[in-house]
Amino acid sequence: MRRVHPGWHRHSLYCILPPYVVRTIAQNGSPAQRAAALRTMAVDNTFRALRLTSAVGAQRVPTRRIGGMMAESQRQRFIYNMGGQEGFPGTLARSEGQGATGDVAVDEAYDGLGATYDFFWEVFGRDSLDDGGMPLNAHVHYGMNYNNAFWDGQRMVFGDGDGDIFNRFTIAMDIIGHELSHGMTEDEGPLMYFRQAGALNESISDIFGSLVKQKFLNQTADQADWLIGAGLLADGVQGKALRSMKDPGTAYDDPVLGKDPQPAHMRDFVRTWEDNGGVHINSSIPNRAFYLASLKLGGCAWEKAGRIWYEALRDMRLRPDCGFARFARITSLCASRLYGEGGTEEAAVVDAWGEVGIKVTREKISVARVPTLKVPAVQPSGRPSA
Amino acid sequence: MRIELKREGGIAFLPGLNRPRTFELGDLPPAQAEAITRSVHAASFFQQPSVVGTASKGAADQTRYTLTVEVGGEGAEGGRRHTVQLLEPVQDPHLHALLELLKQAERDLRREAARPHG
Ligand SMILES: [Zn+2]
Numbered sequence: 001m002r003r004v005h006p007g008w009h010r011h012s013l014y015c016i017l018p019p020y021v022v023r024t025i026a027q028n029g030s031p032a033q034r035a036a037a038l039r040t041m042a043v044d045n046t047f048r049a050l051r052l053t054s055a056v057g058a059q060r061v062p063t064r065r066i067g068g069m070m071a072e073s074q075r076q077r078f079i080y081n082m083g084g085q086e087g088f089p090g091t092l093a094r095s096e097g098q099g100a101t102g103d104v105a106v107d108e109a110y111d112g113l114g115a116t117y118d119f120f121w122e123v124f125g126r127d128s129l130d131d132g133g134m135p136l137n138a139h140v141h142y143g144m145n146y147n148n149a150f151w152d153g154q155r156m157v158f159g160d161g162d163g164d165i166f167n168r169f170t171i172a173m174d175i176i177g178h179e180l181s182h183g184m185t186e187d188e189g190p191l192m193y194f195r196q197a198g199a200l201n202e203s204i205s206d207i208f209g210s211l212v213k214q215k216f217l218n219q220t221a222d223q224a225d226w227l228i229g230a231g232l233l234a235d236g237v238q239g240k241a242l243r244s245m246k247d248p249g250t251a252y253d254d255p256v257l258g259k260d261p262q263p264a265h266m267r268d269f270v271r272t273w274e275d276n277g278g279v280h281i282n283s284s285i286p287n288r289a290f291y292l293a294s295l296k297l298g299g300c301a302w303e304k305a306g307r308i309w310y311e312a313l314r315d316m317r318l319r320p321d322c323g324f325a326r327f328a329r330i331t332s333l334c335a336s337r338l339y340g341e342g343g344t345e346e347a348a349v350v351d352a353w354g355e356v357g358i359k360v361t362r363e364k365i366s367v368a369r370v371p372t373l374k375v376p377a378v379q380p381s382g383r384p385s386a
Numbered sequence: 387m388r389i390e391l392k393r394e395g396g397i398a399f400l401p402g403l404n405r406p407r408t409f410e411l412g413d414l415p416p417a418q419a420e421a422i423t424r425s426v427h428a429a430s431f432f433q434q435p436s437v438v439g440t441a442s443k444g445a446a447d448q449t450r451y452t453l454t455v456e457v458g459g460e461g462a463e464g465g466r467r468h469t470v471q472l473l474e475p476v477q478d479p480h481l482h483a484l485l486e487l488l489k490q491a492e493r494d495l496r497r498e499a500a501r502p503h504g
Contacts, residue, residue, distance in 0.1 A: 086474075086475045145489070147396070148396045148449055149397050149447065150445070150446065150447035150448045150449070151444070151445060152442055152445050152475075153442040153443050153444040162493060164493065165403075169397075179446075179447065182444070182446040193445075193446055202446075242398040242400075243398065256496065256500075257403060258401030261401055274399070275394065275399045280397070281399050
């Protein structure tokens, strides 16, 4: 998915300047937005530069970021209809710029991809998942009565649901944002899909998935429902969504689905070998920390909390095996980097983590190890290797 | 023949759907049981490796199915037991067909259980 342009000469300034800053300035003219962009630029340079110079080999040198200097969005959406089959790619049903097809799943996927692209572009100046204009491919009507949606490393895949338990998986915009965010995490992180790092990976997808929906609906943090997958459960199922970021453990309680197992606090952390070590279970702990931080920071969650979490994901101190405590420290460091040391933003982040049972320590995080690995050398046992 | 289907992964951890489900073919409608038996043979289930499919880099929310087939004491395959893990998308058409039959049987049982009894 990474596009490499051998022979590209990289201007040294472009290597250091986060391109989204340039684009944000170019795109948004208001003084407040310019100020925000400049502040981001001022604090972000050091870390971006550090990351680039210390990347071992060319692996992490993002030649793609040059393409991001463009000040216009470059949405490229392709929706394929699988027609109940599972062999990719299916039939191209709608591509960028084409009108509605009348197929609800096709059109929801197209709109959801658009909302997700626009979210990352407008809020972070990020040009698609790889910040290099990567086309977004979604495949709908996958399988028969298929009860899932997933990211296969390159594409989003959505089932129609069986109608008994689930409706079509395109119905919830946050699910679309969730799947796409997995692509971004893989590009920026990565975070191993296992245990606490995997739960953080899941949490980041829930967070940005929810923010895509909140921005689309133009909701403030206290107006949002903070549900993942609202509308997805079929009629008759006793529940309102797959997960609740606000009140983990309360999304459903149903004879067929069972009871929502998500913990709201570290004291209830679930140790298990299932679900890649509970990646979809314990993700609720960092989810709730984000929700609490958003409420404390006020306004729309993507403005401050979203920015802090986004920077944390891009922070070079984020290792592939990052645990909750380390991630919490990184978010608090990002808050102080973005909004000032000892400021209310940093305090809000630290308090939010404290409320879910994670104490943010003041000690410095070593920057000696650079996360150059795209994939752990040894696959964790919870995930069958090739 | 007895088959156990266990589902793991997917976009959410749903405890009720995560529990393994065992099908005693003798308890299923004869046509369904026969179709499943045929499918087990067509897929050469006992010759399949223990893991089919590979996790691609960066993939997330994919479902993994664990199928265990156990044959009773009688006949050529008597006493055999084999477990295969399938990672979606399941490319092998025969294994795919077997999985679909089992999912259908699961759905039928669930619908039956949900029906008010009488
Ligand atoms: Zn996920």
